[in-house]
Amino acid sequence: MYRPNFYESTCFRCNEIVYQVDRVGPLKDFTFFHSGCFKCAVCGTKLTLKTYYNNQHWTEDKEVYCSSHVPKIGPGHLDNSSVGIRSALNVPKSNNYVNEQIRGHARNSHDNELSPTRTTNGGSVHASPARELSRDTPDYQYGRFDASALHIAHALKQTELQKAYHRPREKPIDCYLDRDEQTKLEMKHRQEEDDLYRKFSKHREEENRRIREEIQDEWERELERLTNRFQQEMQVKKRRPDAEIGALTLRHQQERADLEKNMTLRRDKKKESLTRKMLEHERAATAALVEKQSHEMMELIQERRSEYMAASSLYLDGEEAPPYPARAPAPLPPLVSKFHIYTDPAEFADVDKIAISVAQEDQKTFTDLVRQLVGRCATDVEKARTIFRWITVKNLNNIQFDDNLRGDSPLGLLRGIKHGTESYHVLFKRLCSYAGLHCVVIKGYSKSAGYQPGVRFEDNRFRNSWNAVYVAGAWRFVQCNWGARHLVNAKDAPKPGNRGKSDSLRYEYDDHYFLTDPREFIYEFFPLQPDWQLLKTPITLHDFEELPFVRSLFFRYGLYFSDPNTKAVMYTDSTGAATMRIAMPAHMQSSLIFHYNLKFYDTEGDGFDGVSLKRFVMQSVVGNVVSFRVHAPCSGAFLLDIFANAVTPREYLTGEPMKFKSVCKFKICCAELQTVMVPLPDCASGEWGPTKATRLFGLVPITHQEALVFAGRELEIQFRMSRPLADFMATLHKNGVDEKRLSKYVQQNVSDDIVSFYITFPEEGQYGLDIYTRERGGPTAIHQNGSTEKEKHLLTHCCKYLINSSKRN
Numbered sequence: 001m002y003r004p005n006f007y008e009s010t011c012f013r014c015n016e017i018v019y020q021v022d023r024v025g026p027l028k029d030f031t032f033f034h035s036g037c038f039k040c041a042v043c044g045t046k047l048t049l050k051t052y053y054n055n056q057h058w059t060e061d062k063e064v065y066c067s068s069h070v071p072k073i074g075p076g077h078l079d080n081s082s083v084g085i086r087s088a089l090n091v092p093k094s095n096n097y098v099n100e101q102i103r104g105h106a107r108n109s110h111d112n113e114l115s116p117t118r119t120t121n122g123g124s125v126h127a128s129p130a131r132e133l134s135r136d137t138p139d140y141q142y143g144r145f146d147a148s149a150l151h152i153a154h155a156l157k158q159t160e161l162q163k164a165y166h167r168p169r170e171k172p173i174d175c176y177l178d179r180d181e182q183t184k185l186e187m188k189h190r191q192e193e194d195d196l197y198r199k200f201s202k203h204r205e206e207e208n209r210r211i212r213e214e215i216q217d218e219w220e221r222e223l224e225r226l227t228n229r230f231q232q233e234m235q236v237k238k239r240r241p242d243a244e245i246g247a248l249t250l251r252h253q254q255e256r257a258d259l260e261k262n263m264t265l266r267r268d269k270k271k272e273s274l275t276r277k278m279l280e281h282e283r284a285a286t287a288a289l290v291e292k293q294s295h296e297m298m299e300l301i302q303e304r305r306s307e308y309m310a311a312s313s314l315y316l317d318g319e320e321a322p323p324y325p326a327r328a329p330a331p332l333p334p335l336v337s338k339f340h341i342y343t344d345p346a347e348f349a350d351v352d353k354i355a356i357s358v359a360q361e362d363q364k365t366f367t368d369l370v371r372q373l374v375g376r377c378a379t380d381v382e383k384a385r386t387i388f389r390w391i392t393v394k395n396l397n398n399i400q401f402d403d404n405l406r407g408d409s410p411l412g413l414l415r416g417i418k419h420g421t422e423s424y425h426v427l428f429k430r431l432c433s434y435a436g437l438h439c440v441v442i443k444g445y446s447k448s449a450g451y452q453p454g455v456r457f458e459d460n461r462f463r464n465s466w467n468a469v470y471v472a473g474a475w476r477f478v479q480c481n482w483g484a485r486h487l488v489n490a491k492d493a494p495k496p497g498n499r500g501k502s503d504s505l506r507y508e509y510d511d512h513y514f515l516t517d518p519r520e521f522i523y524e525f526f527p528l529q530p531d532w533q534l535l536k537t538p539i540t541l542h543d544f545e546e547l548p549f550v551r552s553l554f555f556r557y558g559l560y561f562s563d564p565n566t567k568a569v570m571y572t573d574s575t576g577a578a579t580m581r582i583a584m585p586a587h588m589q590s591s592l593i594f595h596y597n598l599k600f601y602d603t604e605g606d607g608f609d610g611v612s613l614k615r616f617v618m619q620s621v622v623g624n625v626v627s628f629r630v631h632a633p634c635s636g637a638f639l640l641d642i643f644a645n646a647v648t649p650r651e652y653l654t655g656e657p658m659k660f661k662s663v664c665k666f667k668i669c670c671a672e673l674q675t676v677m678v679p680l681p682d683c684a685s686g687e688w689g690p691t692k693a694t695r696l697f698g699l700v701p702i703t704h705q706e707a708l709v710f711a712g713r714e715l716e717i718q719f720r721m722s723r724p725l726a727d728f729m730a731t732l733h734k735n736g737v738d739e740k741r742l743s744k745y746v747q748q749n750v751s752d753d754i755v756s757f758y759i760t761f762p763e764e765g766q767y768g769l770d771i772y773t774r775e776r777g778g779p780t781a782i783h784q785n786g787s788t789e790k791e792k793h794l795l796t797h798c799c800k801y802l803i804n805s806s807k808r809n
Contacts, residue, residue, distance in 0.1 A: 009023060009025070009032040010032065011032060011033055011034045011037050012031040012032060012033055012037075012062060012063075013033055013034070013037035013038075013039075014034065014037050016034070017722065018032050018033065018034050023035075023586075024038045024049070024586050024587065027052075027054070027062075027064070031062050033064070035586065035587050035589065035590045035591075036590070038052070038064065038587065039064075040064065040065050040066040040069055041063040041064060041065055041069075042065060042066070042069035043066060043068070043069055045066045046587070047064055047066060047587075048558075048585065048586075048587045049585070049586055049587070050339060051066065051067070051343055052064040052065070052066075053065045053066070053067060053070035054070070055070065055071045056070075057071055057072075058071070169315065169378030169379060170314055170315055170378050170379065171314055171315070171378075172374070172375050172376070172377075172378075173301070173371065173374065173375070173435070173436065174371070174375065175308065175314075176304045176305050176307070176308035176309075176314070177300070177301055177304040177305070179367060179371065181300070181304075182297075182300065182301075182367045182434070183365055183367045185296065185297060185300055186297075186365055186366055186367050186434075189293045189296075189297075192289060192293070193289065196285060196286070196289055197415070200278075200282050200285075200421070203278065204275075204278060207274055207278065208271070211267065211270055211271055211274060212267075214270075215263060215266065215267040215270070218263065218266075219259075219260075219263050222259055222263070223256070223259065226252070226255055226256060226259060230248070230252040233248055234248065279420055279421070282420075282421045283420075283421050283422075283423070285421075286416060286421040286422055286426065287426055287441065290422070290426050290429060290430050291429075291441075293430070293433070294429055294430060294432075294433035294439070295433075297433040297434060298433050298436065298438065301433075301436040302324075302326045302436070305323075305324075305436065306323075306326070309323065324380065324436070325438070325470070328438040328440070328470065329438070329470060329475070330531075331468070331475055331531040331532050331534060332474070332475070332534070333474075333518060333534050333535060333536050334472075334473075334474030334475065334476060334517075334518070334534065335473070335474060336472070336474075337517050338476070338515045338516065338517050339517075341381060341472050341515060342381075345511045348382070348385050348389075351377060351382050351385050351386050351389070352385070352386075352389050354372075354373065354376060354377075354386055355373060355385075355386045355387075355388075355389035355390040355393060356389070356393050358372045358373055358386075358390060359390050359393040359394045366430065366431065366434050367434060369390075369431070369434075370387070370431055370434035370435050373386040373387060373390055373431075373435070374386055374387075374435045379471075380437060380470075380471040380472065381471045381472050381515070383432075383435045383436075383437055383471075384432065384435075384437060384469050384471050384478065384514075384515075385514065387428060387431045387432060387435065388428070388478055388480060388483065388514050389509070390431075391424060391427065391428060391431075391480045391484065392480060392483050392484045392509040393509070396414065396417050396424070396427075396484075414427075423465065423481070424480040424481040424484065425441050425465045425466055425467045425479075425480060425481065426441060427480075428467050428469075428478060428480050429441055429467060432467075432469055437469055437470065437471065438469070438470035439467055439468070439469045439470070440467065440468050440475075440532075441465055441466075441467060442465065442466050442467065442468055442527045442529070442532045443463070443464075443465050443527070443528055444463070444464065444465075444466075444525060444526045444527035444528045444529075444532075445457045445462050445463060445464065445525070445526045445541070445544070446462055446463075446464035446466075446524055446525050446526070447462070447523075447524050447525075447549055448462055448464060450462075451549070452549070452601070452639065452665065452667065453548070453549040453568035453569060453639075453665050453666055453667040454568060454569045454601075454637075454667040455545075456545060457526070457541060457544075457545065464525065466478070466479045466481075466525060467479070467480070468532065468534070471515070472515075475534060476515040476516070477513075477515065477516045477518065477521045477525075477534070478513065478514055478515065478516075479513035479516070479525070480513070482510060482513045482552075483509055483510045483511070483512070483513035483514060484509065510552050511556075512552035512555055512556055513552065518533060518534035518535050519535065520555045521534075522535060522539065522544065522547070523547050523548070523549075523550050524550070526541060526544040545568065546567045546568055546569070547567070547568060548561065548566055548567060548568050548664055548666065549568050549664060549665045549666070550663065550664040551661075551662055551663055551664065553644065553661050553662070553663045554663040554664055557584070557585075557588055557592060557644060557646065557663070558584070558585035558587075558588055559582050559583065559584060559585075559644075559663060560582075560583050561581065561582060561583070562581045562582070562583040562625050563581050566580065566581070568666065568667060569666070569667045569669060570666050570667070570668055570669070571668075571669050571670075571671070572630070572632050572668065572669065572670040572671075572673075574672070574674045574675070575631070575673075575674065575675045575677075576631050576632035576633075576670050576673045576674075576675060576677055577629060577630065577631050577632075578629075578630050578632075578668055579627055579628065579629045579630070580627070580628045580630075580640065580642070580666055581625050581626070581627050581628075582594075582625070582626050582627075582628075582642070582663075582664070583624050583625050584624045584625070584626065585624070586624065588646065589624055589695070590649075590695055591646045591647060591648060592626075592644055592645075592646055593644065593645050593646075593647055593652070593658065593660075593686075593692075594619065594626050594642065594643065594644050594686075594687065595642075595643040595644070595645075595660045595685065595686065596614070596617055596619060596628055596640060596641065596642050596643065597614065597640075597641045597643070598613040598614055598616065598617050598630065598638055598639070598640050598641075598668075599613060599638065599639055599641075600613075600636065600637070600638060600639070601636070601637035601638055601639045601667055601668075602637065608633045608634060609633070611633075611679045612679075613633070613638070614685060615679035615680045615681075615682065616630060616631045616632065616633050616677060616679055616680070617629065617630050617631075617640070617680075618631075618680060618688055618707075618802070619686065619687045619688060620687055620688045620689045620691075620707045621687050621689060621691040621692070622689075622691070626687070628640065628642060630668050631677045632668065632670035632673060632677065633677050633679070634670070634673060635670045635671060635672055635673050636670060637667060637668065637669050637670075638667070638668040638669075638670070639665060639666075639667060639668070640665065640666045640667075640668055641662055641665050642662070642663055642664050642665070642666075643660035643661060643662050643663065644660060644661065644663045645658050645659060645660045645661065649695075649696045649697070649698075652696050652796065653696070653697075653774065653775050653796055654794075654796075678735065678766075679735065680766075680768065680802065681733035681734055681735060681766065681767060681768030681802070682733050682735070682768070683733050683768035683769075683770050683800045684770050684797045684800060686797065686800075687707075687799075688707035688708075688800055688801065688802055689705075689706060689707030689799065689800075689801070690704065690705060690707075690719070690799050690801075691799075692798065692799050693719065693771070693798045693799035696798075697723075697725060697773060697798050698721060698722035698723040698725075699719040699720070699721060699722075699725070699755070699773075699798065699799075700719060700720045700722060701717075701718075701719055702718040702719060702720055702754070703716065703717055703718045704717050704801065707801060707802055708801075708802050708804070709801050709802065709803045709804070710803075710804050710806070710809045711759075711761070711803055711804070711805050711806075711809055712805065712806070712807060712809050713760065713761050713764075713805060713807065714758075714759070714760050714761070715758075715759045715760075715761075715803065715805075716756060716757070716758055716759075717756070717757045717759070717769075717801065718754060718755065718756050718757075719754070719755045720753050720754055720755075721753045721754075721755060722753075723775075724775065724776040725755075725773045725774065725775060725776060726773070726774060726775070726776040727773065727774055727795060728748050728750065728755055728757075728771065728772070728773045729748075729771075729772045729773070729795060730746045730748055730757050730759075730769060730770065730771050730772070731743065731746065731769075731770045731772075732745055732746050732759065732767055732768070732769055733767065733768040733769075733770070734765060734766070734767050734768070735765075735766070742762070745759060745760050745761065745762060746758070746759050746769070757769070757771065759803070761803075761805040763805075764805050764806050764807065765804075765805060766802065766803070766804055766805075767802075767803045767804075767805060768800060768801070768802055768803070769800060769801045769803055770797065770800045771797075771798045771799050771800065772795040772796060772797055772798055773795065773796065773798045774794065774795050774796055
């Protein structure tokens with residue numbers, strides 16, 4: 001029987017019923033919210049369990065607020081007449097006792113002013129005073145509290161932690177470093193680059209000449225050998241018929257053509273190999289030069305910065321803060337996560353607009369470029385952000401360069417990209433130095449294109465580089481290459497030479513790769529130097545290989561693995577079963593839709609004995625955990641790819657196709673199979689169970705809350721509608737039985753807000769039940785004659801059950 005209290009609570013904001021799958025809470029005094037109602041009571045900003053605040057100054061206030069609008073106690077006046085501190089001021093002073101638990105062993109000028117007490121509910125307890133003194137006693141002094149008191153130390157520590165990522169806004173670089181002075185140093189650096197590129201060009205010409213000469217010498221020797229052999233054969237056969245001589249001549253011509261072709265291939269391969277080696281050498285030399293030049297630029301900026309700070313404040317609004325370090329600090333884990341720096345990329349909307357605007361213009365010097373980017377940025381985070389966004393917007397891979405590109409031209413700034421000697425991460429480091437930011441290039445392995453779970457990092461195939469920039473008081477990761485803009489839809493790719501203003505609309509960037517937290521970054525990148533993992537406990541390369549293969553979308557949705565033993569390679573049990581579980585945050589449960597694909601690991605095959613491998617996976621959702629239980633149909637290795645997309649119920653109900661993106665992959669290994677596995681009934685793809693029905697359609701299960709149902713020869717399944725739905729339809733499926741033949745065994749009935757499905761099973765066995773519905777009343781269509789009519793949405797899949805029918809049930 002249905003028990004409403006078991007599934008329902010009341011939303012504090014809208015006072016409507018909130019169901020388990022759409023519930024946030026319990027919070028303060030066991031209040032609950034719909035995920036859609038979980039917003040700041042003042043500004044309406046969407047909140048999460050990590051970003052909401054309660055009113056700590058009024059116990060009756062159960063509302064939730066964002067960090068900007070949570071009620072705070074304003075400034076006030078405190079003196080010895082204030083009620084709240086009167087008892088503290090009247091505390092007697094002990095002459096000869098100091099509570100070392102509170103003050104420690106050290107004494108200073110304030111020790112004689114402290115009356116060591118601890119407070120309890122409603123009064124004060126003396127810390128074993130030797131004698132009590134009245135206020136009239138000459139030795140009496142008022143009490144004093146400081147940061148060493150145990151009962152406030154924790155609160156002060158929390159305040160310090162919250163302020164750890166806050167930096168006062170600085171004045172622009174123009175205030176303390178003259179543009180001409182910075183440009184002068186840049187011109188010196190450009191001359192060094194010109195010399196280096198001339199060396200590269202000269203070395204390439206010499207090597208190409210050497211290869212041509214070697215191939216030419218080899219060609220002449222082989223041709224001479226071939227010609228001598230032909231002449232000898234002609235001497236032997238000169239008295240033979242003309243036909244044989246003609247055949248010998250044709251053979252010689254063919255051998256010469258083959259020799260020329262082989263020598264051309266050998267030359268090209270040799271040139272390709274040499275070019276690759278030279279490029280590696282040139283990249284290393286360029287990186288070393290950029291490292292030296294970045295150091296010199298940082299020294300200039302820090303010197304002028306220090307001189308300015310000695311004479312005037314560097315910070316706006318009269319704030320002060322520890323200065324940006326003059327030397328690059330040692331690599332250490334950051335004290336606060338990215339979440340504490342910013343929670344939404346929209347916070348950088350103004351900064352991003354600057355980067356996008358600057359990217360549409362041309363600059364002749366890095367000094368001009370960086371000053372245009374960071375001139376209106378007042379924090380180190382904003383500076384790093386504009387540089388990151390400029391690189392991701394610029395789309396450097398598609399820039400067309402002229403062959404006679406000069407270093408002092410606008411595109412000459414990026415000639416390193418043209419020659420392949422300068423990569424995204426080296427360019428990011430260079431630009432950071434012009435902005436006065438410490439930045440390093442980190443080398444290691446990455447789970448990049450072509451990687452699959454289970455692959456070992458035994459060669460240089462997956463070598464990669466990325467950056468760490470020192471902002472917000474710590475080293476933080478940046479991967480410009482992976483964060484760079486990319487086509488949202490390949491079919492929208494602009495035609496070559498067609499640069500329309502709407503071009504930028506076809507691209508998006510990945511914010512995950514800006515200031516990525518080390519605990520997330522380690523899933524995709526492994527540095528060769530353990531310190532640059534920025535983890536409190538570094539992991540080994542073997543540990544990195546075993547970490548699940550996840551993509552940035554996994555973290556964007558706030559997903560995590562509920563089972564700590566989840567690895568990239570999962571092994572089945574004796575029945576061929578293995579389960580992968582992914583947990584969702586509360587605020588995403590109502591919008592995330594998952595999908596999956598299963599295929600053989602070493603081939604592209606996705607079927608077994610004519611049956612799709614998808615039918616050997618059971619996807620279900622219980623609470624905030626989505627499970628994928630794979631039943632291998634045979635021994636071997638399989639690849640499970642899990643996809644996700646965030647949609648609103650309204651979007652899902654339209655029935656329009658949805659685009660899913662991969663969030664993680666697993667290699668499933670089945671060494672031995674002791675049981676014959678049969679595929680699941682051929683139902684619609686997606687999750688099993690009624691959770692989706694509640695989450696997207698507001699259908700609350702009354703009779704069956706689990707995906708798996710055990711029934712006799714008859715079954716009744718009931719739902720209660722929490723919003724108007726119409727035109728229900730259910731289809732029954734069984735392996736080996738035609739779907740049309742089973743249609744007569746399913747009936748449905750709607751009475752008020754109760755929807756009932758009645759199923760009779762023609763025989764025992766395993767069945768799948770698909771349920772479809774649509775909202776009552778769709779969008780309004782306007783006809784040519786002016787009349788209006790409600791359009792109907794397509795029937796949309798609502799949920800499905802796996803039913804085992806048996807007389808014994």
